Amino acid sequence: xxxxxxxxxxxxxxxxxxxxxxxxxxxxxxxxxxxxxxxxxxxxxxxxxxxxxxxxxxxxxxxxx
Numbered sequence: 001x002x003x004x005x006x007x008x009x010x011x012x013x014x015x016x017x018x019x020x021x022x023x024x025x026x027x028x029x030x031x032x033x034x035x036x037x038x039x040x041x042x043x044x045x046x047x048x049x050x051x052x053x054x055x056x057x058x059x060x061x062x063x064x065x
Contacts (some may be wrong), residue, residue, distance in 0.1 A: 008035075010058055015051040020054055022054060
């Protein structure tokens with residue numbers, strides 16, 4: 001895949017208590033407009049499940065690109 005197709009993809013995750021943050025690279029390729037999505041969860045167990053699901057997807061992306 002070329003660099004154009006990888007812009008804006010999720011790059012890392014942070015789990016803190018009942019929140020999961022998904023850090024995405026810039027959709028334009030510039031370093032000043034990356035995005036962070038915060039996913040609120042009802043409890044830490046759900047946060048762990050969300051984190052694990054996103055982790056699996058990031059592992060898949062890492063092997064695809």
